[in-house]
Structures are given as C-alpha cells and as structure tokens.
Amino acid sequence: MADPLTPARILEATEDVLRRYGPAKATVVDVARALGVSHGSVYRHFGSKSALREAVTDRWLDQSHAELSAVADAEGPAGPRLRQWLTTLFAAKRRKAGGDPELFATYMVLAGENSGTVERHIGIMIGQLARIVEAGVAQGEFTAVDAAATARAVWDATSRFHDPAYVTEWDRPGIDEAFGTVCDLVLRGLRA
Incomplete structure (x- = not known):
C-alpha cells in the first residue's frame, strides 16, 4: 500500500519537480505524476498552482526559523547570542545556496512571486x-530605545550575509573576515 498523500509529501515531490524542471516548466501534473496520483489529488491539498508554489517557498524559508529561534531564546549574554544568531543565519544561507544551487535559484524565482x-x-x-x-537591554549589555527598530537596523546592516542578492559574494576570499568585522561593528554600536 502506498503512503497516504499528505501536504508534506506533496511539498517534497514539488521540490524534486522544481529541481528537475525549474519554476518555468514545472506543473502540478508533473508533481502528481511524481507522486503517482491524479493532479486533482494534489489540488485537494493545494487549491492552485500558485498556492502550491507559495507553500513550497514558505516551507523553504521556515527551515531556518527553529534553529535561529533556539539561539535567540537561549540563556546568557546577548552579545554572543547575537553573533551566534548572525553566524547561524549566514551559514544556513550558504548551505542552501551551495548545497543545491539549482533549487536555490528556483526558490529565488518563487520568492519573487x-x-x-x-x-x-x-x-x-x-x-x-x-x-x-x-534581552541585552534588560541585562544592561545593550542600549536601544526601540528594540524593533534596532533589530531592523541590524538586519539591514548585515544584509550582505543573508540577502540572496549577494549570493555570488558568499564564497569569495575574505568574506568571513568581512562578516566578522560587520558583527564587531554592530556589537560595538549596541553596547551600553
């Protein structure tokens, strides 16, 4: 007996189809064929091709949330946690881009949609x-008037190391040193 058709199975098959055909040529019929079901079965879980593509994009982006959340919510000084969070994010982005470049390129198209x-x-x-x-403010380690605005500024200041627009720079010589320098600068700017 075949495994039951679940959204997770459909999303896994969709990733395989996208990897094989790319976003321009992949269809719901291709996904259904890979699963050995009718395309109507796929549509019962995802109402449209657009909904399926959005769910795949969402799943891909969500993969890093749990690991990063654990770092954000860990005990201890905020400075090392912030550096670890940024390091973990940069490593995850590099892994995604380098580990499966075809699928990474596909996800860039899907993210744009x-x-x-x-x-x-x-x-x-x-x-x-x-x-x-x-947490850093509460511990007297950081000064920040508005934590959300400060967090947005940190996100923007480090975009070179997580924004896919910079993917071609992530393996260049000196990128790790540049990353460390930016982290040092951000942390110095936050310190009380």
Whole structure:
C-alpha cells in the first residue's frame, strides 16, 4: 500500500519537480505524476498552482526559523547570542545556496512571486533579533530605545550575509573576515 498523500509529501515531490524542471516548466501534473496520483489529488491539498508554489517557498524559508529561534531564546549574554544568531543565519544561507544551487535559484524565482511569504519570513527574523536586543537591554549589555527598530537596523546592516542578492559574494576570499568585522561593528554600536 502506498503512503497516504499528505501536504508534506506533496511539498517534497514539488521540490524534486522544481529541481528537475525549474519554476518555468514545472506543473502540478508533473508533481502528481511524481507522486503517482491524479493532479486533482494534489489540488485537494493545494487549491492552485500558485498556492502550491507559495507553500513550497514558505516551507523553504521556515527551515531556518527553529534553529535561529533556539539561539535567540537561549540563556546568557546577548552579545554572543547575537553573533551566534548572525553566524547561524549566514551559514544556513550558504548551505542552501551551495548545497543545491539549482533549487536555490528556483526558490529565488518563487520568492519573487510570493513577496508576502518573504515579508512574513523577514518579520519572523527581525522578531528574533528584537528578542536578543531586548534581552541585552534588560541585562544592561545593550542600549536601544526601540528594540524593533534596532533589530531592523541590524538586519539591514548585515544584509550582505543573508540577502540572496549577494549570493555570488558568499564564497569569495575574505568574506568571513568581512562578516566578522560587520558583527564587531554592530556589537560595538549596541553596547551600553
């Protein structure tokens, strides 16, 4: 007996289809064929091709949330946590880009189609940064008048190391040193 058709199975198959055909040529029929079901079965879980593509994008972006949330909510001084959070984010982005470049390129196309999903992702990331900043202020380690605005500024200041627009720079010589320098600058700026 075949495994039951679940949204998770559909999303996994969709990733495989996108990897194989790219976003311009991948269809719901291709996904259904890969699963051995009718395209109507896929539509019962995802009402449209657009909804399926949005769910795949959402799943991809969500993969880093749990790991980063654990860093944001850990005990201890905020400075090292902020550096660890930024380091973890940069490493995750590099892994995604280098580990499966075809799928990464596909996700860049899908993310462009689903700006609401991307904005939600960025909101979650900035919320995690704000929790670190708030903890640093509460511990007397950081000064910040508005934790959310400060978190947004940290996000923007470090965009070279997480924004996919900079993916071609992530493996260049000196990038790790540049990352460390930016982290040092951000932390110095936050210290009380």
